[in-house]
Amino acid sequence: DTFSAIFRIEMVLETETKLISHLEKLAADERSEGRFLSDDILEFLERASVENKLGRSDEDFPANPLNALRILRRYVHWWTRIPEMLQCEDCFISSHVLEYIESYDAITQNMAEVPSANDLKGVADGIYRLSKMYHLDLAELYGGKIKDTQTDPMDPEDVLLITDILESKDLYETEIVWLEKLIDRFRSGQWDHSLIEQRKFYKRLARTFFMAGQLTETIKIIQEYLDEVPDDEIMKKELEFYESKDDNEVERVVTRHKEFVYDAEIDENYLRLCNGEELRTPRQLAPLRCFSRETTIPYLRAKEEVLNYNPRIAMFHEVISHNETLVVREIAKARLIRSGLLNKDGSQFQDRIRISQTAWVDDLDHPIIDKLSRRIESLTGLSLTRKQRASDCEALQVLNYGVGGLYLPHWDYMLENNQQTEDLWGSGERIATWLFYLTDVKYGGSTVYPKLKVRVPVTKGSAAFWYNMKKNTDVDERTLHAACPVLVGSKWVCNKWIRVNGQFKTRPCGLTKDDTIHD
Ligand SMILES: O=C(O)CCC(=O)C(=O)O
Numbered sequence: 380d381t382f383s384a385i386f387r388i389e390m391v392l393e394t395e396t397k398l399i400s401h402l403e404k405l406a407a408d409e410r411s412e413g414r415f416l417s418d419d420i421l422e423f424l425e426r427a428s429v430e431n432k433l434g435r436s437d438e439d440f441p442a443n444p445l446n447a448l449r450i451l452r453r454y455v456h457w458w459t460r461i462p463e464m465l466q467c468e469d470c471f472i473s474s475h476v477l478e479y480i481e482s483y484d485a486i487t488q489n490m491a492e493v494p495s496a497n498d499l500k501g502v503a504d505g506i507y508r509l510s511k512m513y514h515l516d517l518a519e520l521y522g523g524k525i526k527d528t529q530t531d532p533m534d535p536e537d538v539l540l541i542t543d544i545l546e547s548k549d550l551y552e553t554e555i556v557w558l559e560k561l562i563d564r565f566r567s568g569q570w571d572h573s574l575i576e577q578r579k580f581y582k583r584l585a586r587t588f589f590m591a592g593q594l595t596e597t598i599k600i601i602q603e604y605l606d607e608v609p610d611d612e613i614m615k616k617e618l619e620f621y622e623s624k625d626d627n628e629v630e631r632v633v634t635r636h637k638e639f640v641y642d643a644e645i646d647e648n649y650l651r652l653c654n655g656e657e658l659r660t661p662r663q664l665a666p667l668r669c670f671s672r673e674t675t676i677p678y679l680r681a682k683e684e685v686l687n688y689n690p691r692i693a694m695f696h697e698v699i700s701h702n703e704t705l706v707v708r709e710i711a712k713a714r715l716i717r718s719g720l721l722n723k724d725g726s727q728f729q730d731r732i733r734i735s736q737t738a739w740v741d742d743l744d745h746p747i748i749d750k751l752s753r754r755i756e757s758l759t760g761l762s763l764t765r766k767q768r769a770s771d772c773e774a775l776q777v778l779n780y781g782v783g784g785l786y787l788p789h790w791d792y793m794l795e796n797n798q799q800t801e802d803l804w805g806s807g808e809r810i811a812t813w814l815f816y817l818t819d820v821k822y823g824g825s826t827v828y829p830k831l832k833v834r835v836p837v838t839k840g841s842a843a844f845w846y847n848m849k850k851n852t853d854v855d856e857r858t859l860h861a862a863c864p865v866l867v868g869s870k871w872v873c874n875k876w877i878r879v880n881g882q883f884k885t886r887p888c889g890l891t892k893d894d895t896i897h898d
């Protein structure tokens with residue numbers, strides 16, 4: 380899918396540039412022979428051309444979720460439909476039209492991912508999640524403002540995509556808030572009325588009130604509309620319909636829907652840490668230090684910032700160069716696919732708890748990938764040899780997050796299903812995780828440890844490092860961690876999962892059963 384990696388949305392913009400030039404050529408060819416494309420298409424083409432230029436002039440443009448939604452809606456609602464619109468049943472289809480359709484098909488076949496209605500849902504759901512998680516102000520959001528970033532105001536149609544999501548989750552109360560704010564914006568003249576029919580909104584709001592079990596409000600909202608447009612026959616019918624209902628009936632609609640499960644409760648610490656709150660006391664923070672750490676190379680020292688001692692969670696600074704981040708991303712781009720999660724039997728599945736795309740890159744793929752592995756060896760003292768069997772670590776996992784992209788709290792260890800591929804047969808559990816940050820993001824995306832109350836901000840060039848196991852090789856549950864939703868930005872990371880069996884020389888057991896690895 381497209382919504383699960385910002386990189387894919389950048390690709391949609393690139394594809395659109397090609398489609399625009401094909402459609403412009405078609406319009407010109409037809410015009411030269413005295414025929415014209417429909418006004419709908421011509422108006423769209425003009426708008427798309429302006430918005431596409433704007434989007435491509437700023438590389439951060441698709442990293443704003445509102446822009447991502449606009450780009451994808453343009454593609455799904457327009458570009459995919461234009462071939463049909465050009466082929467009306469009883470009109471003349473010129474050779475130019477056929478040519479356009481051929482080039483459209485060719486371009487689409489070349490796309491790794493063709494955006495679909497499902498992607499629109501993914502982005503809309505992402506924006507809803509972000510608004511909830513980061514307490515976004517709806518009036519500001521509609522006006523295109525997120526924190527201190529500003530883009531064009533949302534189109535009412537985009538807002539409706541989000542309220543559709545709310546409705547599908549039976550979140551009627553929330554939907555009412557979103558719709559009321561939308562009508563506020565109309566009333567105050569902040570939205571161009573020509574963009575949409577007001578009736579559509581009022582009708583929608585009335586229905587939502589009804590679904591939420593608020594019949595009085597339902598009738599009130601329709602009357603409010605009729606006060607302004609008294610002759611609207613359609614709305615008069617709506618009013619009659621609702622007036623014929625009684626409260627018992629409303630109750631039934633609501634209880635039917637309440638059987639569904641509501642949004643899972645987001646872990647309180649996760650929420651607060653992602654919002655940048657410091658949850659530890661000054662006393663807990665006081666002993667934390669930065670170290671110039673020895674490595675296995677005598678003259679090389681590393682910049683280590685300890686964020687927690689037991690278990691040790693550390694950030695290593697300036698451990699990957701700008702150029703290296705570009706190489707990793709470039710190799711990964713051709714291989715990205717939606718990230719999976721592991722079933723008990725080791726098979727993979729996809730879920731909303733992990734929204735990103737993954738690519739696996741190995742030491743042999745490029746000298747720089749190998750160099751990164753050797754660097755992690757010297758910084759951690761662990762062995763990262765890749766072998767046909769019983770490797771000391773996995774290949775490098777490269778991730779790009781999508782709109783509202785996140786990874787809810789989880790552990791990196793896999794317990795019984797730790798031998799997915801042959802190279803890892805006999806490798807044992809994931810003893811440690813090394814996580815390089817390849818980009819900065821504007822807002823959101825931190826890695827957080829809800830049990831330890833630790834937050835690692837996304838910092839290009841740095842890495843997070845921790846042990847998932849105690850010295851006696853029991854897994855350490857305190858390492859529960861998560862990736863916060865990305866609010867604005869394209870988050871790229873890559874991580875090395877280091878396996879336990881190859882580390883026996885440098886990682887002996889501790890003196891007590893519970894000894895943690897914290898040096
Ligand atoms: O992206 C992050 O910040 C964390 C990623 C992670 O925990 C994982 O991929 O297992």
Ligand SMILES: [Fe+2]
Pocket residue numbers: 789790791860
């Ligand atoms: Fe993880």
